[in-house]
Amino acid sequence: xNIDEKLQGWLKSHLTLEDVLPTxxxxxxxxxAYFFGTMTLSALMVVIGxxxxxxxxxxxxxxxxxxxxxxxxxxxxxxxxxxFGLVLHLLAKFFKAAWRDGRWRTWVIGLVTFAVTIFSGITxxxxxxxxxAQWNAVQGKDPMNALGLAWINAMDPGQxxxxxxxxxxxLIVLFAAIHIGIVRSESPVRPIERSRKEEVR
Amino acid sequence: MSKRSxxxxxxxxxxxxxxxxxxxxxxxxxxxxxxxxxAFFGTPDYPTVTAKEVATKQPxxxxxxxxxxxxxxxxxxxxxxxxxxxxxxxxxxxGFISPARWVGVVSPVNAQQDLAMKPLERIAVLNPExxxxxxxYKQASPDQQQNWIKNYAVALKKATDxxxxxxxxxxxxxxxxxxxxxxxxxxxxxxxxRALDSSALLPYDLNNxxxxxxxxxxxxxxxxxxxxxxxxxxxxxxxxxxxxxAWWLWPxxxxxxxxxxxxxxxxxxxTGLIMAAAFFILIFLPVIPGLNRIPxxxxxxxxxxxxxxxxxxx
Ligand code: HEM
Numbered sequence: 001x002n003i004d005e006k007l008q009g010w011l012k013s014h015l016t017l018e019d020v021l022p023t024x025x026x027x028x029x030x031x032x033a034y035f036f037g038t039m040t041l042s043a044l045m046v047v048i049g050x051x052x053x054x055x056x057x058x059x060x061x062x063x064x065x066x067x068x069x070x071x072x073x074x075x076x077x078x079x080x081x082x083x084f085g086l087v088l089h090l091l092a093k094f095f096k097a098a099w100r101d102g103r104w105r106t107w108v109i110g111l112v113t114f115a116v117t118i119f120s121g122i123t124x125x126x127x128x129x130x131x132x133a134q135w136n137a138v139q140g141k142d143p144m145n146a147l148g149l150a151w152i153n154a155m156d157p158g159q160x161x162x163x164x165x166x167x168x169x170x171l172i173v174l175f176a177a178i179h180i181g182i183v184r185s186e187s188p189v190r191p192i193e194r195s196r197k198e199e200v201r
Numbered sequence: 202m203s204k205r206s207x208x209x210x211x212x213x214x215x216x217x218x219x220x221x222x223x224x225x226x227x228x229x230x231x232x233x234x235x236x237x238x239x240a241f242f243g244t245p246d247y248p249t250v251t252a253k254e255v256a257t258k259q260p261x262x263x264x265x266x267x268x269x270x271x272x273x274x275x276x277x278x279x280x281x282x283x284x285x286x287x288x289x290x291x292x293x294x295x296g297f298i299s300p301a302r303w304v305g306v307v308s309p310v311n312a313q314q315d316l317a318m319k320p321l322e323r324i325a326v327l328n329p330e331x332x333x334x335x336x337x338y339k340q341a342s343p344d345q346q347q348n349w350i351k352n353y354a355v356a357l358k359k360a361t362d363x364x365x366x367x368x369x370x371x372x373x374x375x376x377x378x379x380x381x382x383x384x385x386x387x388x389x390x391x392x393x394x395r396a397l398d399s400s401a402l403l404p405y406d407l408n409n410x411x412x413x414x415x416x417x418x419x420x421x422x423x424x425x426x427x428x429x430x431x432x433x434x435x436x437x438x439x440x441x442x443x444x445x446x447a448w449w450l451w452p453x454x455x456x457x458x459x460x461x462x463x464x465x466x467x468x469x470x471x472t473g474l475i476m477a478a479a480f481f482i483l484i485f486l487p488v489i490p491g492l493n494r495i496p497x498x499x500x501x502x503x504x505x506x507x508x509x510x511x512x513x514x515x
Contacts, residue, residue, distance in 0.1 A: 019203050022218055025215065027216050033505040042227050073239035097493070111484055118450070125447070130248060131428075132440050134249045134413065135424070135425050136437070140437075147300055150301065151283075151304065153410060156409065
């Protein structure tokens, strides 16, 4: 068995260059309902970019430097826009029943990504070293404890920092890449046809 | 295109497209919007509440908290896992679903020892009065200790704060008044938090559990209420002030507004389980009969693909 040959074969049937960098789209892909995924992805890029800048200078930086404060604000508003896009994206896909024709995986991985981002948001909030972090740490610990998540200690910034800047973003980027990879591989789901037969799944 | 896409799209007319160009345009616009929002609105950065500040501005409140830890009567003393072994206060539903119990004590905290005795022992090194008081307290019988604490607690309720000086009626407090004064001084010196968090990892400890726990409860609730951030005020979905926060947690915060839930001692577990269930419903929605028909019953899709339907009609 030639592994490279196998992989080539797999790529040819699952993800060709035309899938990765498409030069044509089905004509039905021409509405706002396709915009929000790209918007979410763009906001995610801004969040990661500003996060990298803050990470270079350390978590205390933005409290003492106006430049740092600006990048923290970009990070914060990036997250707001990210979720704005994400909620609209989810609604758009829901109303398109975009899980049809075997696209359930895309739906599930999208939601799993969403779930991981929630923990990103929480750990980020708790890292701010200001009142909001202090208050949310003691508030947030009770649900975490009750749900058996006490091994993630909302009052241990060392643990939160590593989760927030390393593990969680890694998972988010990985899942988002798989999500979009599958979308490109399977191509956008066809419009719902009014003949009732093929509607479900 | 991949073979399966080719099969899937057979018969569908295609249009010229440039994904990267479109992506870059969206990225530029989104970046611009975010930068403008950041530049105009910034971010809230309200300073932390420190023990120093509380001990200086609200000494009675501070002493009340210190006494509750010192006396072993604080809620934290019987919190249950992950802090203490006794688990009658661990949240549970139907009696047996109790993830907190399953996980156990992963972050042990003995409030009396960790939040009162240990800092007092540190103060004793610097302050001979506190050293004498601490020795006297330790030598006394448990009954005697409780008596002093009780007398002091009653007097503290009627004590007044004269510009930071605590005025307490004469009474039989034994060494307790001196010890509590020691805590007050340590906090006013700005040393309390570090005295609490010291662990075997000093000076590298990155964990603030104990100092954060010390100020939770009545002290921080006052600040939070003032800033509109209590749980009953949808606190978790907003940052302080007019800033939006995690508004996407709105459904979660909503559950905390329901009296039936928020008044339960198991509120956090109940809301958490409801959210977990909701998440699984979302995951399986495509195969849940009824729910997966909603997009057909509320035909937003006709709007989304209106050009396509018009085209196929022609
Ligand atoms: C980090 C979060 C996410 C990112 C960055 C993201 C990104 C994208 C992008 C760029 C696309 C292709 C463009 C489009 O159709 O809009 C897409 C498609 C899709 N997304 Fe997401 N998404 C995320 C989360 C979700 C969630 C939470 C769901 C639903 C539960 C979801 C469901 C889908 C579906 C079903 C498609 C395929 C649409 C089709 O076949 O036409 N995604 N996503």
